[in-house]
Amino acid sequence: MSQCVFCRIVSGELPATFLYEDDGVVAFPDLHPAAPTHVLVVPRRHVASLADDAADDQDLLGRLLLAAAEVARRLGIAATGYRIVINTGPQAGQLVPHLHLHLLAGRELGWPPG
Numbered sequence: 001m002s003q004c005v006f007c008r009i010v011s012g013e014l015p016a017t018f019l020y021e022d023d024g025v026v027a028f029p030d031l032h033p034a035a036p037t038h039v040l041v042v043p044r045r046h047v048a049s050l051a052d053d054a055a056d057d058q059d060l061l062g063r064l065l066l067a068a069a070e071v072a073r074r075l076g077i078a079a080t081g082y083r084i085v086i087n088t089g090p091q092a093g094q095l096v097p098h099l100h101l102h103l104l105a106g107r108e109l110g111w112p113p114g
Contacts, residue, residue: 006042006098019074024060025067027103036106037077041068047099050088068103077105085113 008014010026019039020027030038041064047057065084072078082105087094 004046004098005096006040006100007046010042010044020067020071022063022067025063027067027071030102034102035104035109037075037082037104039068039071039075039103041071041101041103043099048097049094049099050086052099064099064101068101071103072105075105081105083109083113 005014009016009028016026016028018026018028020041024044025041026044027039027041030040043060043064045060047060050061068084069078072082082103085102085104086099087102
């Protein structure tokens, strides 16, 4: 997936400041933040969306959530609260076809979202 922007970031072809990284996951600030804190948590391996063979990726999905929680702790927002969003497919707002979590915080987040 050499054309995938997140694959290019993960490989180092495009610049990003990693707030978290391990052998399977990276996290970096969103270039177009929707909240004062807006971090993307991305698997290193290309998975197009949550709808693509997610049953085979249970470990990866857990690692993404745990990485997001660690980023929240590192940024000092774990105690005040944050939201995790996964958009799946174009109608849900998934703009990049690479599975990713949005970690949002730093302002009051209304409910219902959308």
